[in-house]
Amino acid sequence: MIDFSKSAGFNLIRRHRAEKRFQWAGRSAIFISLTFLVVMVGSILMDAAGTLRQTQIAVTVDLGPDAVDPDNIAGARFGKILKSALRAQFPDAKKRKEKKKLYNLVSPEGSFEIKRQLIANPDLLGGPQTLWLTASDDLDLFYRGKSDASLPESQRRISDLEVAWIDTLAQSGSLRRVLNWNFLTNGDSREPEIAGILSALVGSLFSLAVCFALSFPIGIGAAIYLEEFAKPSRMSDLIEVNINNLAAVPSIIFGLLGLSIFLGYMGMPRSSPLVGGMVLALMTLPTIIISARAALRSVPPSFKQAALALGASPVQAVFHHVLPAAMPGMLTGAIIGMAQALGETAPLLMIGMVAFVVDVPDSILAPATALPVQIFLWADSPERAFTEKTAAAIIVLLIFLIAMNLIAILLRRKLEQRF
Amino acid sequence: MDIPFISASGVNVHYGAKQALFDIDLDIQANKVTALIGPSGCGKSTFLRAINRMNDLIPSCQFDGSLKIGGQDIYAPSVDVVALRAQVGMVFQKPNPFPKSIFENVAYGLKIHRLTTSKQELQDRVEWSLKSAGLWAEVADRLNEPGNSLSGGQQQRLCIARTIAVSPRIILMDEPCSALDPIATAVVEELIDGLRKDYTIVIVTHSMQQAARISQRTAFFHMGKLIEVGSTKSVFTNPQQEQTSNYITGRIG
Amino acid sequence: MAYETLNLTKTARPKWLDRVVVALLAAAASVAILVTLGIVLSLIFETLQFFKKIPLTDFLFGLDWSPQTAIREGQIGAKGSFGVIPLINGTLLVSAIAMLVAAPLGLASAIYLSEYAGKGARGWIKPALEVLAGIPTVVYGFFAALTVAPFIRMTGGQFGLEIASESALAAGIVMGIMIVPLVSSLSDDAINAVPQTLRDASLGLGATRSETTRRIVLPAALPGISGALLLATSRAIGETMIVLMAAGMAAKLTLNPLDAVTTITVQIVTLLTGDQAFDSAKTLSTFALGLLLFILTLCLNVVALKIVKKYREHYD
Numbered sequence: 001m002i003d004f005s006k007s008a009g010f011n012l013i014r015r016h017r018a019e020k021r022f023q024w025a026g027r028s029a030i031f032i033s034l035t036f037l038v039v040m041v042g043s044i045l046m047d048a049a050g051t052l053r054q055t056q057i058a059v060t061v062d063l064g065p066d067a068v069d070p071d072n073i074a075g076a077r078f079g080k081i082l083k084s085a086l087r088a089q090f091p092d093a094k095k096r097k098e099k100k101k102l103y104n105l106v107s108p109e110g111s112f113e114i115k116r117q118l119i120a121n122p123d124l125l126g127g128p129q130t131l132w133l134t135a136s137d138d139l140d141l142f143y144r145g146k147s148d149a150s151l152p153e154s155q156r157r158i159s160d161l162e163v164a165w166i167d168t169l170a171q172s173g174s175l176r177r178v179l180n181w182n183f184l185t186n187g188d189s190r191e192p193e194i195a196g197i198l199s200a201l202v203g204s205l206f207s208l209a210v211c212f213a214l215s216f217p218i219g220i221g222a223a224i225y226l227e228e229f230a231k232p233s234r235m236s237d238l239i240e241v242n243i244n245n246l247a248a249v250p251s252i253i254f255g256l257l258g259l260s261i262f263l264g265y266m267g268m269p270r271s272s273p274l275v276g277g278m279v280l281a282l283m284t285l286p287t288i289i290i291s292a293r294a295a296l297r298s299v300p301p302s303f304k305q306a307a308l309a310l311g312a313s314p315v316q317a318v319f320h321h322v323l324p325a326a327m328p329g330m331l332t333g334a335i336i337g338m339a340q341a342l343g344e345t346a347p348l349l350m351i352g353m354v355a356f357v358v359d360v361p362d363s364i365l366a367p368a369t370a371l372p373v374q375i376f377l378w379a380d381s382p383e384r385a386f387t388e389k390t391a392a393a394i395i396v397l398l399i400f401l402i403a404m405n406l407i408a409i410l411l412r413r414k415l416e417q418r419f
Numbered sequence: 420m421d422i423p424f425i426s427a428s429g430v431n432v433h434y435g436a437k438q439a440l441f442d443i444d445l446d447i448q449a450n451k452v453t454a455l456i457g458p459s460g461c462g463k464s465t466f467l468r469a470i471n472r473m474n475d476l477i478p479s480c481q482f483d484g485s486l487k488i489g490g491q492d493i494y495a496p497s498v499d500v501v502a503l504r505a506q507v508g509m510v511f512q513k514p515n516p517f518p519k520s521i522f523e524n525v526a527y528g529l530k531i532h533r534l535t536t537s538k539q540e541l542q543d544r545v546e547w548s549l550k551s552a553g554l555w556a557e558v559a560d561r562l563n564e565p566g567n568s569l570s571g572g573q574q575q576r577l578c579i580a581r582t583i584a585v586s587p588r589i590i591l592m593d594e595p596c597s598a599l600d601p602i603a604t605a606v607v608e609e610l611i612d613g614l615r616k617d618y619t620i621v622i623v624t625h626s627m628q629q630a631a632r633i634s635q636r637t638a639f640f641h642m643g644k645l646i647e648v649g650s651t652k653s654v655f656t657n658p659q660q661e662q663t664s665n666y667i668t669g670r671i672g
Numbered sequence: 673m674a675y676e677t678l679n680l681t682k683t684a685r686p687k688w689l690d691r692v693v694v695a696l697l698a699a700a701a702s703v704a705i706l707v708t709l710g711i712v713l714s715l716i717f718e719t720l721q722f723f724k725k726i727p728l729t730d731f732l733f734g735l736d737w738s739p740q741t742a743i744r745e746g747q748i749g750a751k752g753s754f755g756v757i758p759l760i761n762g763t764l765l766v767s768a769i770a771m772l773v774a775a776p777l778g779l780a781s782a783i784y785l786s787e788y789a790g791k792g793a794r795g796w797i798k799p800a801l802e803v804l805a806g807i808p809t810v811v812y813g814f815f816a817a818l819t820v821a822p823f824i825r826m827t828g829g830q831f832g833l834e835i836a837s838e839s840a841l842a843a844g845i846v847m848g849i850m851i852v853p854l855v856s857s858l859s860d861d862a863i864n865a866v867p868q869t870l871r872d873a874s875l876g877l878g879a880t881r882s883e884t885t886r887r888i889v890l891p892a893a894l895p896g897i898s899g900a901l902l903l904a905t906s907r908a909i910g911e912t913m914i915v916l917m918a919a920g921m922a923a924k925l926t927l928n929p930l931d932a933v934t935t936i937t938v939q940i941v942t943l944l945t946g947d948q949a950f951d952s953a954k955t956l957s958t959f960a961l962g963l964l965l966f967i968l969t970l971c972l973n974v975v976a977l978k979i980v981k982k983y984r985e986h987y988d
Contacts, residue, residue, distance in 0.1 A: 004488070012501060012502060016880070019880045033777055239702065243704045246708060511873060515867070
């Protein structure tokens with residue numbers, strides 16, 4: 001009698017158990033990797049959420065003619081005005097130390113904010129006015145419940161006195177939380193509550209522009225040469241090997257190259273998006289060349305043959321017929337290359353794009369930093385509030401990367417439909 | 420009349436929306452060579468692969484009907500495909516030795532099923548299998564060389580040795596000679612004829628001459644349907660169906 | 673009878689223009705060579721400068737790395753020590769931890785994707801894993817330093833272990849996860865290149881899927897998989913941001929994964945981010961480190977690419 005059941009022998013029970021374990025191992029490997037991804041992005045999102053809104057504090061300041069000269073608004077001493085307003089609101093702060101704590105409820109940027117609001121709206125002049133000013137990061141964190149009030153006073157950043165003030169402010173409706181546009185419109189700052197990413201973002205965009213302007217034409221030029229014109233020779237073999245190896249060279253090596261050649265030998269301006277973009281261009285070149293070659297190969301040879309048959313020269317055939325057809329594929333590769341370049345940090349550190357940049361750079365020669373470098377710098381700051389800023393900057397960076405990859409995917413879809 | 424060893428009734432096989440086999444009823448007798456013939460895409464390979472459930476590996480493949488071996492429905496829930504395939508071996512179209520030594524190729528099935536208990540027994544069993552496949556004389560002194568170092572015909576006999584090592588009851592062969600030259604083909608055909616006394620053999624073949632040479636029974640498939648089945652002699656000399664005679668005389672296929 | 677004559681000589685476009693275009697394209701292609709040349713020459717040139725100040729043997733065999741420069745003339749120990757062994761130790765320790773994470777996870781994922789997952793599951797799992805490769809390393813560094821390292825420290829504390837807030841383990845684990853997609857996609861390619869006929873043969877003999885995978889598919893794909901692992905190792909050795917943010921700065925000889933260590937890449941960045949004279953031994957040492965890193969990763973890449981290429985030809 002022939003037996004095909006599980007009891008047929010062949011060690012079936014043991015072997016099926018091994019099979020289950022094996023499958024389970026594969027599933028858990030994928031599960032672990034993806035869980036890591038979810039936990040990482042999730043925890044960063046949670047940290048970043050705090051940056052979404054910024055606490056503001058209502059301060060009644062005296063804007064009478066004694067304090068501010070209507071003909072010379074900018075000349076007024078807004079720091080003094082703000083301080084006296086705070087003292088008036090909380091007269092119990094007597095000692096120097098206490099006063100210092102009191103002033104620390106409002107961001108050091110507060111006096112400039114009064115000035116800006118006045119210049120924008122001179123009607124406020126003439127008497128006491130209640131203005132909303134950015135609160136300090138300590139107040140912000142406490143108000144959002146991120147500081148642990150149950151700790152002994154000596155172990156927290158905020159004293160009992162400040163806690164009492166904040167409670168009073170909260171009860172009188174003098175605290176509010178507003179959408180934090182400043183994060184997107186300000187440059188870097190030592191004060192987390194007003195630090196923003198605009199300068200880093202512009203630095204990144206400048207660098208990417210330089211990177212694209214260099215690597216795209218060179219990359220597709222190289223790809224066209226290798227695919228359409230190069231005869232098999234030692235030279236083209238050498239180029240091939242070089243491209244493949246360059247793709248795997250650690251990014252930091254490109255930083256060293258930029259440092260010694262662009263900065264040291266050619267004397268280009270340190271910390272500038274120009275040099276940053278050039279270094280990034282060298283790094284993305286292999287990616288662009290490889291994808292551009294794939295795009296060229298995917299164009300049916302009939303395109304070129306038809307053009308040649310009509311009497312076009314090989315160069316004309318390639319530029320008029322093959323290149324336009326391959327363009328979407330090349331752009332897809334270029335966007336993916338740019339996305340890589342946008343996330344690159346190490347080589348930029350080495351050519352000095354780690355400067356503390358408050359002002360938005362106005363040219364590719366101005367000192368600048370880049371978004372991932374800003375993330376690195378903020379991640380190093382001890383303040384808890386900067387952790388949130390770092391996380392928020394990461395989210396902005398990820399949003400850019402997702403957008404770029406989406407565009408690339410859509411382009412590729414469109415391309416697939418065509419051929 | 421012999422009792423059928425393999426018995427298919429009402430077998431339908433679909434690949435997704437496409438139906439590959441239509442309502443096949445076919446009995447196959449033990450210790451005979453049964454040839455499945457027909458033009459490409461006629462479903463003969465699909466039927467062959469249904470006998471050891473190799474079609475299970477294709478996710479879109481759907482089997483309906485009953486296929487019994489020794490009276491047991493091999494598609495019943497209680498059936499373990501591993502046990503089934505251990506007893507219904509298969510030889511493929513292209514010789515596909517594992518990238519291992521000749522010895523390891525034959526020992527593979529014995530090892531995974533733990534059919535031998537000692538090293539000596541394993542060696543004896545490998546030797547016996549190679550001898551049964553008529554390969555021993557050619558490879559006895561080079562058992563540790565890679566399986567792919569053999570010639571095509573030798574490779575195919577190695578694959579047969581690998582299959583019979585685990586002592587299956589049935590050997591399925593899917594065009595085993597289509598990749599071989601005429602001389603190697605003749606050797607393998609002779610081997611198949613010799614194996615008949617110990618195994619039930621079902622062979623798919625493209626070549627009618629081969630079917631005529633080595634099989635005792637022949638089944639003719641066309642467009643997923645079983646057109647005719649009978650003794651090889653009667654199918655080739657006196658086909659009952661017009662389609663069969665058209666195929667045999669070379670008018671279709 | 674008159675024939676119209678065909679003019680086969682005149683072209684509307686001058687030929688030299690085509691030549692110029694092709695020459696420009698060739699120039700673009702040779703940029704790749706120029707970059708390699710630039711890297712090699714600049715590294716070698718600056719490294720030679722460095723070895724004028726510090727002997728080669730001190731660099732290669734020195735057990736102490738403390739590249740501080742003199743604050744005033746004639747200070748004791750002003751030259752600093754430039755022994756690279758502790759850095760190699762740290763680099764290899766972190767890379768080894770990363771590979772201990774990435775190799776099993778990446779390989780197991782690749783096996784599951786190619787041998788078990790249905791088309792639908794593969795369709796979303798593969799891109800989801802690729803997302804891991806698209807996240808910038810600075811993000812991993814942030815996560816390693818702010819979440820993973822404190823977590824390890826806390827967990828170690830539960831068992832009475834004293835763990836530094838920066839450790840090779842934290843950096844290594846996170847780096848390992850980052851490399852998973854690289855290992856899995858290259859291994860996936862290697863596994864998929866194994867002919868289906870081999871799987872059929874094994875399954876037809878009654879082997880289970882896992883037996884087929886372990887005994888037939890994996891040995892056949894081994895060259896491709898080892899190529900993948902070599903490329904991944906090279907990637908781990910050259911990785912900068914994660915170690916910079918999470919592994920610490922301490923140059924020491926240790927095999928303890930709970931210690932803070934420093935790596936070649938971290939030292940290159942650290943020594944170059946301060947402002948210092950371009951020709952100081954401290955600055956120049958980074959080029960020697962860079963050259964070492966370049967040679968190390970280049971060797972791994974060349975061997976890996978060769979294995980992968982040879983293997984591809986084998987089955988084509």
